[in-house]
Amino acid sequence: MQHILHIDASYSGERSISRVLSHDFITAWKKLHPEAAVLYRDLGHFPVPYINEAWIAATHSSPEILTPEMIAALEVSNPLLEEFLLVDGYVFGVPMYGFTIPATLKAYFEHLIRLGQTYSGHESRG
Ligand SMILES: Cc1cc2nc3c(=O)[nH]c(=O)nc-3n(C[C@H](O)[C@H](O)[C@H](O)COP(=O)(O)O)c2cc1C
DSSP states (O other), X not given: OOEEEEEEOOSOSTTOHHHHHHHHHHHHHHHHOTTOEEEEEETTTSOOOOOOHHHHHHTTSOGGGOOHHHHHHHHHXXXXXXXXXXXXXXXXXXXXXXXXXXXXXXXXXXXXXXXXTTBOSOTTOO
């Protein structure tokens, strides 16, 4: 079964255009793929916390040396990563704020920066 992750990032609710567009796309897509499962995440209204020093230390350390603070950081972050890796496709409803993406979406993407899981470490080296 296909899994799609649908993410909205607008801070607006009923007035949001990007939410209407992403929901319309999902509605049309589900008609073509009624068996598919759609997971939904509303980053505009339910932002994820920023990653922090404990998160950086945790994601660069062996499990046996994790402190309670580092474990707590991973307990927030790991489900986001697992959900991201579980699905087969993504639909993003994203407004432009200040010539870039909303801060809440950037904060979410930072949780997904995991060596060996979402990048190999070779891509950006010349
Ligand atoms: C805080 C803020 C910053 C924005 N910055 C830009 C921008 O840099 N460039 C642009 O073309 N539109 C900008 N816009 C317009 C939004 O991209 C536009 O209103 C869009 O429809 C917002 O998405 P939403 O309707 O899903 O909330 C901005 C709007 C807001 C509220």
